[in-house]
Amino acid sequence: MNDVLDFINVSRDRYVDELKQYLAIPSISALPQHAGDVRRAAEWTAEALRSAGMQQVRLIDTPGHPVVYGEWLGAPGKPTILYYGHYDVQPVDPLDLWTTPPFEATVRDGELYARGAADDKGQVFMHIKAIEAYIKKTGGLPVNIKCFIEGEEEVGSVHLDDFIRSHKKDLAADVVVISDSPMFDRGIPSICYGLRGLVYFQLDLRGTRSDLHSGAFGGAVANPALVLAQVLAQMKDRGGRVRIPGFYDDVRPLGDAERAEWKKLPFNETKYRKELGAPRLFGEKGYSTLERVWARPTFEVNGLLSGFTGEGAKTVLPAVSMAKVSMRLVPDQDPNRIEELFEAYVRKVCPATVQLKLTRMHGGKPWMTEFDNKYVRAAGRAVQQGFGQAPVFSREGGSIPVVSTFREELGLPSVLFGIGLPDENAHAPNEKLDLGNFHNGIIASAYLYQEIANLD
Numbered sequence: 001m002n003d004v005l006d007f008i009n010v011s012r013d014r015y016v017d018e019l020k021q022y023l024a025i026p027s028i029s030a031l032p033q034h035a036g037d038v039r040r041a042a043e044w045t046a047e048a049l050r051s052a053g054m055q056q057v058r059l060i061d062t063p064g065h066p067v068v069y070g071e072w073l074g075a076p077g078k079p080t081i082l083y084y085g086h087y088d089v090q091p092v093d094p095l096d097l098w099t100t101p102p103f104e105a106t107v108r109d110g111e112l113y114a115r116g117a118a119d120d121k122g123q124v125f126m127h128i129k130a131i132e133a134y135i136k137k138t139g140g141l142p143v144n145i146k147c148f149i150e151g152e153e154e155v156g157s158v159h160l161d162d163f164i165r166s167h168k169k170d171l172a173a174d175v176v177v178i179s180d181s182p183m184f185d186r187g188i189p190s191i192c193y194g195l196r197g198l199v200y201f202q203l204d205l206r207g208t209r210s211d212l213h214s215g216a217f218g219g220a221v222a223n224p225a226l227v228l229a230q231v232l233a234q235m236k237d238r239g240g241r242v243r244i245p246g247f248y249d250d251v252r253p254l255g256d257a258e259r260a261e262w263k264k265l266p267f268n269e270t271k272y273r274k275e276l277g278a279p280r281l282f283g284e285k286g287y288s289t290l291e292r293v294w295a296r297p298t299f300e301v302n303g304l305l306s307g308f309t310g311e312g313a314k315t316v317l318p319a320v321s322m323a324k325v326s327m328r329l330v331p332d333q334d335p336n337r338i339e340e341l342f343e344a345y346v347r348k349v350c351p352a353t354v355q356l357k358l359t360r361m362h363g364g365k366p367w368m369t370e371f372d373n374k375y376v377r378a379a380g381r382a383v384q385q386g387f388g389q390a391p392v393f394s395r396e397g398g399s400i401p402v403v404s405t406f407r408e409e410l411g412l413p414s415v416l417f418g419i420g421l422p423d424e425n426a427h428a429p430n431e432k433l434d435l436g437n438f439h440n441g442i443i444a445s446a447y448l449y450q451e452i453a454n455l456d
Contacts, residue, residue: 001450003137008442015129015442016112016435020105024050029065029088029155036374038151040169041087042066042214048128053135054147059208062159065151069170072135073144078145078453082173082412084402085124085180086153089116090427095427110435117428117433121358122180122417124149126438130445142453143258146173149431151403155178156200156362160329160402164409173451176406177377179445181396181418182426183390183437189387189444190380192416194294194395197366199330199338200302203228203346204357205321211307212317222353224321232323234349235299238294239286242299242327244345247338252331262290265392275423294395298328300392324361325353328397335363364401369413379415379449385443417448 027041028034038148042059045068049057054070073080092102093116096352100106105114112122127147134141148171150160163169184190212221231359237243269289273281281294292298304320308314327338342360350356355387369376376393385389418439425431 001445004133004446005443007137008446011129011133015125015439016107017183018048019112019117019125019438021116023112023116026092026103027088027116027151028091029152030091030101035065037041038065038088039243044070045087045124046070047318049131049147049387052128052132054131054145058178060163060421061165062160064155064179067151067163068149069147071146072131072141073146074140075142075453076142078143079174079288079455080146080172081449082171082176082406082410083127083145083147083149084176084178084406085127085147085149086120086151087116087124087149088154089119089121089189090154092429094429099430102429107435108174111432112435112438113244113430113432114133115431117431118420118424118429120153120180122438123441126179126419126441127177127445130167130449132408133442134449135141135448141449143449144173145449146171153314153400157318157396158362161409164252164402166406168410171285171410174414175414176403176410176414177379177417177448178400178403179398179417180442181398182424182450183418184265184394184422186421186423186434187269187390188385189391189419190394191376191383191391192394192396192418193333193370193376194368194401195334195366195400195416196294196297197333197364197395197404198399198401199327199329199342199363200361201325201342202359202361203231203323203325203340204359205231206317206319206355206357207353210315211319214315214317215456217317217362221317222351223317224354225318225353227351228304228306228321228323231346231350232301232325235325240298242297244299244341246341250332250337251297252333252381254291258295259291261393262288262294265290265394272406287371293397295330296334296382297330299327300328302326322327328399328454329366331366331368333366335365339363340360361399364399365404366402367403367407368395368413373413374455375413375415375452378455379448381442382448382451383417386440386448387411415447418436419444 057070307318
């Protein structure tokens with residue numbers, strides 16, 4: 001193991017230089033004009049796996065973007081890890097809020113700024129480098145590893161479930177390892193044992209054939225922008241509770257023991273508020289901030305569009321309005337049931353003065369595991385060796401829908417082994433990855449393979 005660690009430590013600068021090359025590829029899966037870049041990122045990922053020593057590396061086409069697969073199965077009798085990650089990234093707008101160009105990775109104050117730095121290219125690359133160090137210095141790995149890296153995570157992994165169902169033999173393993181989540185806080189490594197699920201909709205309202213003069217027609221027809229605002233206002237009450245009938249029916253209540261453990265975590269609400277730049281925090285009454293973000297469902301408006309939004313004034317009555325909304329779900333809520341409840345409620349509260357169109361977009365189930373299972377414990381020991389301190393155990397407010405698919409289709413437990421930070425700006429301008437965490441994460445990943453190899 002010492003040779004592996006020495007190799008990692010002397011390669012620090014090379015790792016950063018190579019990661020910058022990876023981050024330079026604008027693999028934005030949501031934008032059709034970047035389809036070629038997405039494939040180029042897949043090819044780059046595959047070549048990185050080959051260079052690390054992985055075998056049977058190939059691109060597997062899907063109806064969307066390709067999956068990158070590679071394996072090393074030279075440890076008979078030892079467990080098999082299925083490593084899952086993604087090489088696609090979010091769009092970069094608004095571009096003017098980036099301090100440096102999003103695809104020209106730049107180091108400032110020990111952090112690497114670029115789109116995909118934390119979500120998820122940096123964390124994918126972390127495991128590739130740990131694999132490389134082991135194979136280069138020892139000739140192999142202490143466990144079997146299969147790498148399964150997709151290119152559609154940022155657009156809902158729309159083809160992933162079918163891919164998993166049709167490749168069950170290729171993906172057979174003992175445990176899934178995923179590095180696509182943040183640590184609890186700077187200097188406080190963590191292991192995540194729960195994720196919220198997701199339901200996402202687009203609402204389109206139309207009032208008239210075209211925009212109208214608000215003086216000539218105002219008062220004669222409904223204004224879709226105002227109607228949309230009124231509809232959205234009925235989704236939550238003033239206390240932050242979602243008003244959709246039946247929304248909370250299947251929510252698994254928080255246990256007293258879990259709430260007590262979370263109260264021990266070093267979380268400062270004042271610091272949290274100031275870092276967000278919020279005048280006050282807000283959420284469902286009766287719950288702490290951590291409880292609301294990790295273990296309570298919510299409804300959020302993600303985007304609004306209607307009417308004239310340019311400089312100056314234009315007295316227009318808009319013909320259409322649009323909103324994108326999401327609902328984060330917790331165990332044991334079912335996305336399909338929540339979709340039905342939401343549709344029924346919107347149709348009930350939306351007046352007949354406008355035409356309503358509802359579009360179901362991507363979603364996923366919530367997930368939670370027991371934090372004392374053997375793989376999570378092994379990950380905890382690896383993190384402690386990589387970062388020099390024991391991790392805390394936490395849930396995460398975001399969603400990784402494939403985690404539930406791995407459990408349901410392959411029967412596999414998952415370990416979330418993330419090294420990002422809460423202020424990493426994933427999905428926002430100036431996304432960044434702490435390079436200290438990145439290098440410690442490579443070391444922790446190497447220890448993880450050894451720890452899982454030593455399990456009974």
